[in-house]
């Protein structure tokens with residue numbers, strides 16, 4: 296496919312997304328009917344689609360309409376690329392621009408300029424204060440690819456050398472001792488030997504920093520209450536060198552976990568009904584995902600006041616359930632990939648009001664503008680053991 300044909304394909308997929316299709320479904324539908332497209336074409340089309348999703352509002356404003364074609368036009372204008380070099384109608388490229396399209400388009404302002412939903416702007420302003428513009432800007436760009444070195448199987452330098460043999464260049468990332476940022480060859484990671492043998496896992500650097508901050512002591516009984524795909528459960532297992540119990544309200548989300556644990560040499564037990572007492576319960580709760588909207592930009596537009604309110608209720612309920620599973624001196628670790636105060640510090644404060652005596656021992660907010668995803672954690676323990 297020519298570069299122009301890739302843009303045309305992306306524009307059509309964006310129209311399907313605008314009509315209500317999920318991005319992955321729309322991409323899959325296109326893939327199935329486009330057998331002529333090679334792997335590089337598919338990757339390029341996907342990148343264009345996700346670039347437009349990250350800049351859904353500003354690309355439409357600059358492109359002059361709420362269509363896939365206009366959004367692609369807007370992205371080109373934002374990048375300083377002359378659209379006439381690609382909108383030329385040749386070889387399935389977009390048709391040349393009309394006079395009306397040339398005249399259309401304006402710089403957005405307010406929430407549209409930041410590529411944020413209007414309703415969420417006040418929440419973000421309160422949560423981030425003067426850091427809002429830099430966070431919003433970070434969320435408009437592609438996320439770096441990070442790997443976690445599985446220190447049960449090798450050191451960071453050994454992992455870098457193994458990855459280099461497969462043409463993947465990395466550099467250590469300061470957020471965590473286990474973190475590598477992929478600087479070239481990211482698309483080869485899943486086929487690399489280091490990945491197949493469990494020496495590295497895909498995991499965001501801030502997510503690794505969160506796992507590194509948890510007070511895991513040898514012999515501790517640990518539960519990952521919202522284990523999902525198990526990224527944090529595996530990272531905890533590597534640190535603890537003991538068994539991690541993994542639970543999720545939706546057990547299908549953990550279906551790959553036993554195989555991933557085997558590959559990593561981790562000891563992990565999936566439990567459907569956790570039985571306390573535990574020494575540490577990790578609650579990596581469902582959240583807005585606002586800290587990771589670079590990776591999942593659809594989340595930015597699908598979040599509504601209604602489902603946000605429901606998510607806040609679920610988070611509180613999970614914290615209450617987890618507290619009941621802990622030993623008297625046990626640690627309750629609350630984690631979100633969010634930058635929004637209502638689901639971070641406010642949620643923890645509300646828990647403390649419902650459960651007097653719990654104290655926050657350690658807490659930190661990571662922001663996407665610091666390099667990795669936005670994450671929040673609070674490590675809590677009961678203070679009134681007497």
Ligand SMILES: C[S@@+](CC[C@H](N)C(=O)[O-])C[C@H]1O[C@@H](n2cnc3c(N)ncnc32)[C@H](O)[C@@H]1O
Nearest residue numbers: 521522523524525526527543544545579580581
């Ligand atoms: C942020 S994801 C977990 C990601 C995972 N810990 C990781 O590191 O890859 C949140 C998970 O919480 C689960 N969940 C939602 N409601 C829950 C509940 N009431 N109890 C336990 N898990 C729940 C979801 O199914 C989802 O897998």
